[in-house]
Structure formats: structure tokens, C-alpha cells
Amino acid sequence: MEYSERQLRTPLFTAVVNYAMQKKISFHTPGHKHGDGIPKMFRDFVGSRIFDIDLTLLEEVDSLQDPKTVIKEAQKLAAEAYGADYSFFLVNGTTIGNQAMILSVIKPGEKLIVPRNAHKSVLSGVILSGAVPVYVYPKYDRDLGVICNVTPKQIEEKIIESPDVKAILVTSPTYNGIATDIREIVRVAHQYKKILLVDEAHGPHLKFHPDLPLSAMEGGADMCVQSTHKIISGMTQASMMHARKTVDILKLKRILQLLHTTSPSYILMASLDVARMQMATQGREILSKVITLANLARTEIVEAGLGCFGKEAIGREGIYDVDVTKLTIDTRAAGNSGYEVAKILNKKYGVQIEFAAPTNVLAIMSLGNTKEDINRLVKALKDIKKTFTPNEELIKKINSVKAPEQESEVVLTPREAAFSVTKKIPFKEAIGMVSAELICPYPPGIPVLAPGERITKEVFEYLMYLKNLGNMINGQDDKTLQTVKVVAETKTENSNGLFEADKKAAETKKN
Ligand SMILES: Cc1ncc(COP(=O)(O)O)c(C=O)c1O
Incomplete structure (x- = not known):
């Protein structure tokens, strides 16, 4: 994999470790003072090192609110790796990123096109900004049992219907790994002089492998947010936002300052620095393994008689591309709802999936998964299919759901x-x-x-x-x-x- 030598650098992580190694006497926050004040039961379990890097805003480790040294450099390296003009580290997940994206482009009363099934963090951004949402409805694919993605045509129709919309937000890939045609949506958005925001919570890995859907930044989006913690190796809550010069960067920075804690976790931020280095320098090899394993699992799940869509679903309405590292396992063939199967997987087989829906369970594959994990999952699924009594009545009910044709009337924002x-x-x-x-x-x-x-x-x-x-x-x-x-x-x-x-x-x- 080709990469610039610079991407091996981890300026923030290195600064944090260097500071920790000096063992300075702490008269600053956090109150646990290198973990010495933390109850023993907690320290004994997690070890003591983690507390040494749980720092606060100090000259040696820079400030997230106004980065000038190592955080600034770490964010610059992230921007280079992701092909953005600017990147920002986030310590309150993609939630704060979605809120900041919306607040930075929308004023109260201005319109924003959003998918009707957008994550609640998008709705919170709509509430905080006072945006008037213009909903676009993605298709529900009854055969696959999943919601697909919005299409460029749907977006263009909405713009023509509401020419005064200020910006467009799309989610790509979806939780189930369904990607839209980002490049075409960018073309449409920019043709009508609209800003395109992408909730890429489930796609911080896309940029680093050619067999994965095109990433938002590569497609030319104006801004995107990614949950580094969900799919690659960031710690929980650690996310990144990427932006182009086309947006008001000073305003975006001001809004991030407004929303962010003044005590961001250096553990989370250092993990972002290292996660970027890992992806930029070894991403392709690592993801090749993940993709191979995921495809193997998919084949075995399908052979066991359960559904698990992959690239062959491309071309169905609302499915432009598929992130194959996400396994949406259709449990209807096992005669059980996803909820039931998830429960059995957890309680009987010690397998915890990401989430359950009536028709399926979602298993997310990523860097840490092994062939052994796949074997356990597939064996458990085969076992469930063979040994559990199917609930035909329930499956009939699940399959009969039909959404109302009419869109609702928006009376208030x-x-x-x-x-x-x-x-x-x-x-x-x-x-x-x-x-x-x-x-x-x-x-x-x-x-x-x-x-x-x-x-x-x-x-x-x-x-x-x-x-x-x-x-x-x-x-x-x-x-x-x-x-x-x-x-x-x-x-x-x-x-x-x-x-x-x-x-x-x-x-x-x-x-
Ligand atoms: C599509 C989507 N966007 C945003 C979020 C919020 O991300 P985070 O948990 O990193 O705040 C989620 C979380 O599940 C999500 O699924």
C-alpha cells in the first residue's frame, strides 16, 4: 500500500505518551491523579497505565478548542489521509458532528433535505438549528427486509420541489452497509448550488480499500462525519469530521467550540491519531482480510439457508453499492425474528451482534475479528435454524407490514x-x-x-x-x-x- 512517510507519525499520541512518561506531580485535573485516587477495584481491572494518559489541557498536549501544535498536526494528517481540506477530532461521537454540520450551514427557518430515516443525531441537529426538514423517503426492500438508501433522482426531485433548500444531508453507507451514489448526489447538489453533508458514521474505513463504496470526501462532498470508534480502532465516542474549503471553516470551528466539552479526553483523541495512522499505512492489507472473512461468513450463512445480501444486491432500487463488511443476516428463513435470534445468540452461544430488527440481525465485521469468530457465528446460526421451532405466524405478520402511501404534513419545525x-x-x-x-x-x-x-x-x-x-x-x-x-x-x-x-x-x- 502506497502512503506518505508522514502518515507513520502520531504526533498527539506521542506527545501524550511523552508527557505521561515524565511522571510529573499533578496539581491539575483529572481528580484521580494518575489513577492513584481511583478505587482499587477499578484500577486493578483496567491496569494503571490508562490513567497516565488520561490528561487534561496542558501545553505539551495542545488544546482541542484551539489547536496550535500536536492536535493541529494530528488533524492535518487526518485531512491528508482522508483527502479533506480540514479534519476535526470529535469526542462526542458522530452525534456532535452531525449537529455541527447542520448548525454550520443552516439558520433558523432554512430548509434542509434529510432522509426520513436519518439517525436521531440528525434530528437533534435539525432541532438545534431550527431547520425546516424536507424529507426524502428511502425505499424499504421487502425481500431483503432492510431500508435502502436515497437516490440522486429523489434528491434532485426534492430540490426541484423546494428550490430554496439550503443544503442536503445523506447517510451513506447505512447501518446495513447500503451506499448511495455519492458522486452523482454531489454533482446534483452542486449543480443547484446546494451544500452536501454526509453522515458517514458507518464508513471511516471506505477510503482505504478499493472494494468498498466510494467515501464522501472522494466523492466530493462538502462535509462528512465518521464514527472512527464504530468501524475502525478509535475508542468509543471518538469520531472525525472532514470538510472542504467550500464551507465556512471559521464558523464550523466556532460551532464545534460551542458544542464540545472543554475537557476532551486525551485517550479518545490519541486513539483517533493512532487509528488514522493504522488506516493510512496498513488499511488496505487489514481491510482485505476483513473483506475476505466477511465474504466467507456471508457464503456460509447463505449455504446454511439464511439470507445475507452482498454485492449481488447492487442495482436493486436504492442500492448503489454495498459495504460487504456488514453482515445483515435475514432470520426469517429460520422462522424467527431478528430479536429472537439475537437473544439466543447472546444467551446460548455467547455471540453479541450489533443490533436486531424484526427481519434480521446485523453483525459488523472489523479489524479485530478472526476466522474463529466467524466459525462461532455460523455454527450458532446453523444450530438455531435446525433446533428452534419456527414461529410462522410471526414471520407472516412481519412480512405483511405496509407503509402508508402519503407523506405527513409538516406544520411546525x-x-x-x-x-x-x-x-x-x-x-x-x-x-x-x-x-x-x-x-x-x-x-x-x-x-x-x-x-x-x-x-x-x-x-x-x-x-x-x-x-x-x-x-x-x-x-x-x-x-x-x-x-x-x-x-x-x-x-x-x-x-x-x-x-x-x-x-x-x-x-x-x-x-
Ligand atoms: C447513521 C448514524 N449516524 C450517527 C450516529 C451517531 O454516532 P455516534 O454514536 O458516534 O454519536 C449513529 C449511531 O449509531 C448512526 O447509526
Whole structure:
């Protein structure tokens, strides 16, 4: 694998270790003082070294809020590795990155195209920014039992419908590894002079192997965020954001300062530095192994009679490319829901998967997985298929779910709904009122109601139909759906005229 020698450098990790080795007497935070103050049970389990690198903002290790030395250099190396103009280390996951991306391009009242099934961190960015979401609905592939990705055509249609949208956010790849045609979406976005943001939480590895889908930065996106901790070797919560000069970098920096803790973990940041070095210098070899193992697992799972889509799914509607390191194992052929299979895998076989859905379980393969892991997983799945009684009734129910044709009416922005005075009322009486909750049935995992949307008779009947089927419905407070939270008033006592201010800002912008 070709790489610049510079990519072997780990300036932040090295500075952190150098500082730790000096064993200085600590009269600074954190309070555990090199771990000496930590209860023994904790220290005995994790070892003592980790506390030596749990530092705080010190001259020798730079500051995330205003990087000037080693963090600055580490972020520059990340930008070089990912083909970005700027990279930023994040210590509150991709969540803070999605929020910052949206806040940096959207003002209250401006429109943002978002996939209807975007992660809740995107919705939180919409709420914080006061964006008016313009939803685009990805297709639910009933045969595969998964939600696909949005297409460039859908994005272009939305732009034509709402020419005043400011920016577009897409998620690629999805949790299940389904990638959209990023290059084409970039072309469409830029043709209409829109900014393209990509939630690439599940794709920090894409750049480093040619058999994986094109990464957001390679495709020309303006900004993207990646959960380094989810797929490669960052510690949990460690993510990265990449950006091009096309965006207002000073504003982005200001917003990251606004959202970030002033005590970022050096353990997390050092892990980002090392994860980048690992991918930039050995990524291709490491990922070749992961891909080979994942494909082997996929073949064996399919031979065992369970579904597990790979590259052959490319070309189905909403599937432009597939990240084969993610194994979506369709459990319907085993006559069980994904939830049931996940439970058995965990309790009986000691195998923990990433998540379960009604139709499948998702197993994420990455750097640390071995052939032995695959053998355990495949053997357990074969065993489950052979020995457990299929629940045909349940599978019939899961397969019969049909989403309503009509898109909901957006009455208030999610921000207005989130800050409004709400009341809980019997669901049936809520028809015609504005939902204050997100209500999302699985399957298909696309919210039927988002905060701020009108509850119609169709939506009510559809949700009751799903509930009677025993379908999982998430997001709302009352899991039984007897009641629902609706907007009572849009101006709250403590909002201090916030919404008026938002509206004025939007009006000023229009004029
Ligand atoms: C698509 C997507 N975006 C964003 C996030 C949030 O990422 P993080 O957990 O790193 O904050 C997730 C988390 O699962 C996700 O699946």
C-alpha cells in the first residue's frame, strides 16, 4: 500500500505518551491523579497505565478548542489521509458532528433535505438549528427486509420541489452497509448550488480499500462525519469530521467550540491519531482480510439457508453499492425474528451482534475479528435454524407490514414542536393535532410521525394496525400507543420569544 512517510507519525499520541512518561506531580485535573485516587477495584481491572494518559489541557498536549501544535498536526494528517481540506477530532461521537454540520450551514427557518430515516443525531441537529426538514423517503426492500438508501433522482426531485433548500444531508453507507451514489448526489447538489453533508458514521474505513463504496470526501462532498470508534480502532465516542474549503471553516470551528466539552479526553483523541495512522499505512492489507472473512461468513450463512445480501444486491432500487463488511443476516428463513435470534445468540452461544430488527440481525465485521469468530457465528446460526421451532405466524405478520402511501404534513419545525408546551391525550383524539413525538415502527424503521407533523386518520389507523400485529413501535413515550404527546401551544413560557426570533431571522433572509 502506497502512503506518505508522514502518515507513520502520531504526533498527539506521542506527545501524550511523552508527557505521561515524565511522571510529573499533578496539581491539575483529572481528580484521580494518575489513577492513584481511583478505587482499587477499578484500577486493578483496567491496569494503571490508562490513567497516565488520561490528561487534561496542558501545553505539551495542545488544546482541542484551539489547536496550535500536536492536535493541529494530528488533524492535518487526518485531512491528508482522508483527502479533506480540514479534519476535526470529535469526542462526542458522530452525534456532535452531525449537529455541527447542520448548525454550520443552516439558520433558523432554512430548509434542509434529510432522509426520513436519518439517525436521531440528525434530528437533534435539525432541532438545534431550527431547520425546516424536507424529507426524502428511502425505499424499504421487502425481500431483503432492510431500508435502502436515497437516490440522486429523489434528491434532485426534492430540490426541484423546494428550490430554496439550503443544503442536503445523506447517510451513506447505512447501518446495513447500503451506499448511495455519492458522486452523482454531489454533482446534483452542486449543480443547484446546494451544500452536501454526509453522515458517514458507518464508513471511516471506505477510503482505504478499493472494494468498498466510494467515501464522501472522494466523492466530493462538502462535509462528512465518521464514527472512527464504530468501524475502525478509535475508542468509543471518538469520531472525525472532514470538510472542504467550500464551507465556512471559521464558523464550523466556532460551532464545534460551542458544542464540545472543554475537557476532551486525551485517550479518545490519541486513539483517533493512532487509528488514522493504522488506516493510512496498513488499511488496505487489514481491510482485505476483513473483506475476505466477511465474504466467507456471508457464503456460509447463505449455504446454511439464511439470507445475507452482498454485492449481488447492487442495482436493486436504492442500492448503489454495498459495504460487504456488514453482515445483515435475514432470520426469517429460520422462522424467527431478528430479536429472537439475537437473544439466543447472546444467551446460548455467547455471540453479541450489533443490533436486531424484526427481519434480521446485523453483525459488523472489523479489524479485530478472526476466522474463529466467524466459525462461532455460523455454527450458532446453523444450530438455531435446525433446533428452534419456527414461529410462522410471526414471520407472516412481519412480512405483511405496509407503509402508508402519503407523506405527513409538516406544520411546525421539529424545533418548534420540541420547545412547545405539550399534552398527552388518547391517541384517537389526536387526529388533526400536531405530534410532539417521533413515532417509528420497525419494520420498516422509517418514522411515520416526526415532531411537528399533523396526525391524520390514515397515520392513526396504520399505527393501530401495526400495534395489533405486535410490531415494535419506537420513539414515543407511551409504548402501548394508548396516548400520544401533541403540541398544545407553540410558544412556551420559557422560550423568551425564541420562535418569533427564528421566524424573524427567516423573514429577514427571504427579503
Ligand atoms: C447513521 C448514524 N449516524 C450517527 C450516529 C451517531 O454516532 P455516534 O454514536 O458516534 O454519536 C449513529 C449511531 O449509531 C448512526 O447509526
